[in-house]
Amino acid sequence: MKRLALIWVIIAATIATVTTILQLEPAATFIETFSSGGSYYVMIPVGLTFLICILPLFPIMIINNFIQNRKNKMPADLTGMTGIVVKRETELTNAALMYNVFVNGEVRSKVGMGKSIFVELAPGTHTLQIKLGKRMYSPELSVQVETEKIMAYQTKTDIG
Numbered sequence: 101m102k103r104l105a106l107i108w109v110i111i112a113a114t115i116a117t118v119t120t121i122l123q124l125e126p127a128a129t130f131i132e133t134f135s136s137g138g139s140y141y142v143m144i145p146v147g148l149t150f151l152i153c154i155l156p157l158f159p160i161m162i163i164n165n166f167i168q169n170r171k172n173k174m175p176a177d178l179t180g181m182t183g184i185v186v187k188r189e190t191e192l193t194n195a196a197l198m199y200n201v202f203v204n205g206e207v208r209s210k211v212g213m214g215k216s217i218f219v220e221l222a223p224g225t226h227t228l229q230i231k232l233g234k235r236m237y238s239p240e241l242s243v244q245v246e247t248e249k250i251m252a253y254q255t256k257t258d259i260g
Contacts, residue, residue, distance in 0.1 A: 101164050102197065102233060105157060112153035120145045126152060161196035168198050169212040178250050183220040184228065184243060189256035190214035194232060199255065202229040211255070223247045230255045 119127040120142060130145035175181070186201050188211045198210040203219055204226055211217045211230075225244050231237040236257070243251055 101161065105161065105196075108157045109154065112150050112157075115153050116146045116150035119149055158196070165196055165198065165212050168210055169215050174216050174218055178218065180248050181218070181220060181250065182223055182245060182248055183218055184226075184245065184251045184253060185216055185218050186211055186228075186230070187216040187252065187254045188213055189254065191256055193257040194236075197232060200231045202231060203227070218250075221245050228253065 116127070119125070120131070123131060127145040127149045130148050131140050134140050134144045174185070178185075184203075186209075188199060190213055195213045198212050200207050201209045201211055201217065201219060203221065208219045209217045223245055225242060228241045228243050229238055238255060241253070243253075245251060
């Protein structure tokens with residue numbers, strides 16, 4: 101999904117730039133509307149055309165997030181189970197993207213904004229890490245899981 105979003109943004113920026121340079125629609129309308137005495141700020145038609153091109157991406161990402169959250173349901177009853185619950189805070193930062201939940205270096209699940217997931221584990225010591233791509237990740241935590249106990253962890257983006 102991240103690749104799709106990146107490609108979409110690059111194509112949208114290209115379309116916005118080309119339509120402004122060649123004065124094609126919809127940039128031509130923005131140029132006509134915001135020009136004064138034959139001159140205009142280039143960033144206005146480029147920016148508005150870019151926004152028009154990028155808008156269809158948001159419903160696609162929201163639908164993908166909804167589908168992914170349905171796949172990673174939280175069990176209704178955790179009685180007698182062993183594992184960890186990972187809860188992601190509700191926040192605007194990276195809201196349309198899913199965080200990967202790594203247990204012992206392997207992706208075990210994904211968690212969406214404001215959602216919780218359950219990862220069933222064998223008793224013992226495990227490592228837990230949350231990642232979003234290669235650059236955004238949490239520190240690796242060592243987790244001691246006991247029989248028929250549930251450990252709970254909470255995550256959110258720290259921009260600072």
